[in-house]
Amino acid sequence: MSVTVRVPAKVNVQLGVGGLRADGFHDLANVFFAVALGDEVTATAGGPGTGVTLSCTGPDAEAVPLDDSNLAARAARLLATHHGLAAPDVHLHIAKAIPVAGGMAGGSADGAAALVACDALWGLGTPTEVLLELAAELGSDVPFALVGGVALGRGRGEILEPLPVAGSYHWVFAVADGGLSTPAVFRECDRLREEAGTGSADTEVRTPDADPALLAALADGDAVALAAALTNDLQAAALSLRPALAATLRAGTEAGAIGALVSGSGPTCAFLAKDAESAEAVAAALRASGSCRAAHATYGPVPGAAVAGGA
Numbered sequence: 001m002s003v004t005v006r007v008p009a010k011v012n013v014q015l016g017v018g019g020l021r022a023d024g025f026h027d028l029a030n031v032f033f034a035v036a037l038g039d040e041v042t043a044t045a046g047g048p049g050t051g052v053t054l055s056c057t058g059p060d061a062e063a064v065p066l067d068d069s070n071l072a073a074r075a076a077r078l079l080a081t082h083h084g085l086a087a088p089d090v091h092l093h094i095a096k097a098i099p100v101a102g103g104m105a106g107g108s109a110d111g112a113a114a115l116v117a118c119d120a121l122w123g124l125g126t127p128t129e130v131l132l133e134l135a136a137e138l139g140s141d142v143p144f145a146l147v148g149g150v151a152l153g154r155g156r157g158e159i160l161e162p163l164p165v166a167g168s169y170h171w172v173f174a175v176a177d178g179g180l181s182t183p184a185v186f187r188e189c190d191r192l193r194e195e196a197g198t199g200s201a202d203t204e205v206r207t208p209d210a211d212p213a214l215l216a217a218l219a220d221g222d223a224v225a226l227a228a229a230l231t232n233d234l235q236a237a238a239l240s241l242r243p244a245l246a247a248t249l250r251a252g253t254e255a256g257a258i259g260a261l262v263s264g265s266g267p268t269c270a271f272l273a274k275d276a277e278s279a280e281a282v283a284a285a286l287r288a289s290g291s292c293r294a295a296h297a298t299y300g301p302v303p304g305a306a307v308a309g310g311a
């Protein structure tokens, strides 16, 4: 018996970063946007005593850890523990399309997908609120991968409020060689703030708010206004750690993208295009520019993790 779940990647159309909290996290005003570029996680019942096992296919498969640190494995165990099930026997296969350590929450997406897949495989019927709580335990970006669409994430990103959005938007993602560590990018953001003399603690940095112009653009389905409102407070830190990303951003803009920014903590760069045809042209120009390893045209918003099939 097996269950396959499809799950989207995210781009942050606004990533407002507050000061460093005592618990090591930063308060965010984080507008998540789910895109069709996504992974598939298939959960298959394992024989008695096999435990939780993992496999992965896709262009970045060798960069995916197949040990207990993988969020999909941790999700399966957490769900089992929550229901008082002793040592689960399940194989999780990840068909990976989301860039690894790319700032698109690929690992978080697999964690969310594994929760949904194991819940269905084991016939648990866990209520959505409980799945969201378990997701928040796994990581700040995991709850959004369950919800999808467009949502404002507060706290460390796990307190979600779905946002109204009209229309469909065309995106291009430029994948870099190698990933960036999310904690390292947050640390660099703090360091740059200290260097600039503004301070980095939550007592010194104003708690960010969602930008009303951005929310209005989304509600109106206005891609040009959304492009003008795109912001990412981690972008300077990602560029500081990976200066070559400036050339990637420039190449996409020169090819006609109406908006460009680093996706989350990077190093993937995200471009908003005015229509599907322009998105294909921007992706082709990025590939030809040599400033990225791959470029994918896609669209959004799309729903969160959902069962796509079973056997």
Ligand code: C5P
Binding pocket: 024, 025, 026, 027, 028, 138, 139, 140, 141, 155, 156, 157, 182, 183, 186
């Ligand atoms: O929650 P998650 O495990 O994805 O976070 C990874 C790391 O990213 C955290 O340990 C922290 O260093 C950083 N982070 C942060 N503020 C957030 C979310 C993540 O500083 N709101």
